[in-house]
Amino acid sequence: xxxxxxxxxxxxxxxxxxxxxxxxxxxxxxxxxxxxxxxxxxxxxxxxxxxxxxxxxxxxxxxxxxxxxxxxxxxxxxxxxxxxxxxxxxxxxxxxxxxxxxxxxxxxxxxxxxxxxxxxxxxxxxxxxxxxxxxxxxxxxxxxxxxxxxxxxxxxxxxxxxxxxxxxxxxxxxxxxxxxxxxxxxxx
Numbered sequence: 001x002x003x004x005x006x007x008x009x010x011x012x013x014x015x016x017x018x019x020x021x022x023x024x025x026x027x028x029x030x031x032x033x034x035x036x037x038x039x040x041x042x043x044x045x046x047x048x049x050x051x052x053x054x055x056x057x058x059x060x061x062x063x064x065x066x067x068x069x070x071x072x073x074x075x076x077x078x079x080x081x082x083x084x085x086x087x088x089x090x091x092x093x094x095x096x097x098x099x100x101x102x103x104x105x106x107x108x109x110x111x112x113x114x115x116x117x118x119x120x121x122x123x124x125x126x127x128x129x130x131x132x133x134x135x136x137x138x139x140x141x142x143x144x145x146x147x148x149x150x151x152x153x154x155x156x157x158x159x160x161x162x163x164x165x166x167x168x169x170x171x172x173x174x175x176x177x178x179x180x181x182x183x184x185x186x187x188x
Contacts, residue, residue: 043157045127045165048149055098055173068093068105068133068141070148078087081179082186083119084131092183097127098166098173105133106140106161114139114154121159127167127179145172 042097051072062073075093081101093103104118110132118140122130133141138150142159144166151159 007055021036027152035163043161045149046162047158048162051146052146053146058091060091062094063096064141066129066148067135067137068095068103068143068148069147070143071097074098078182079129080182080186081127081129082123082184084129084184084186086166087133088129088131088184093129093131096127097143097181099127099177099179100145100168100172100174101127101129101179102163103129103131103143104140105131105136105143107136108132108134110139110154117154121154121163128163129179136164142166144169147171148173 049066051066051070054073055071056073057076058073059075062069063108064072070089070095073091074097075102076095077090077092078095078099079092081096083141088125097103104122106118108116118130122128130168139153140151140156140159142149142151142162144162147162147166147169149162
């Protein structure tokens with residue numbers, strides 16, 4: 001009888017151990033699947049172009065190597081961050097990039113619904129600038145100091161990832177410096 005009880009107890013311990021191992025495998029598998037799904041759903045910023053930029057305060061216009069500019073020489077007066085319905089002086093907008101802003105530009109013929117999406121993304125938020133820009137190489141372009149990403153439109157999920165990565169980035173020469181108190185009157 002004792003041997004039978006011992007065998008039952010041993011089987012019970014073995015079953016409990018197997019159940020615990022199975023439960024641990026299920027938890028580890030769930031966590032791993034969650035991490036992989038999160039990684040897969042995160043937009044890639046591998047298409048971001050990097051530009052080494054020198055910076056000086058200048059007067060007059062600047063011939064920038066990118067359209068729109070992603071840093072470089074710029075006007076000593078910044079452009080107030082916000083939403084603009086008309087093109088803005090790039091030399092003043094680049095000053096905003098120096099302060100850690102992200103400048104979102106769009107083709108003037110972008111559909112009104114896309115422009116409304118961009119406006120809602122930028123309106124009321126700090127260190128963001130939105131304006132139309134004639135001659136863009138893509139429907140929407142996001143620029144930060146020394147970084148730029150061409151986007152397919154307002155719904156391109158990489159835009160939010162770009163903003164998260166580069167707004168107030170320590171790679172900007174003067175992150176945290178004002179994005180207001182300059183020229184321009186942004187709309188709502």
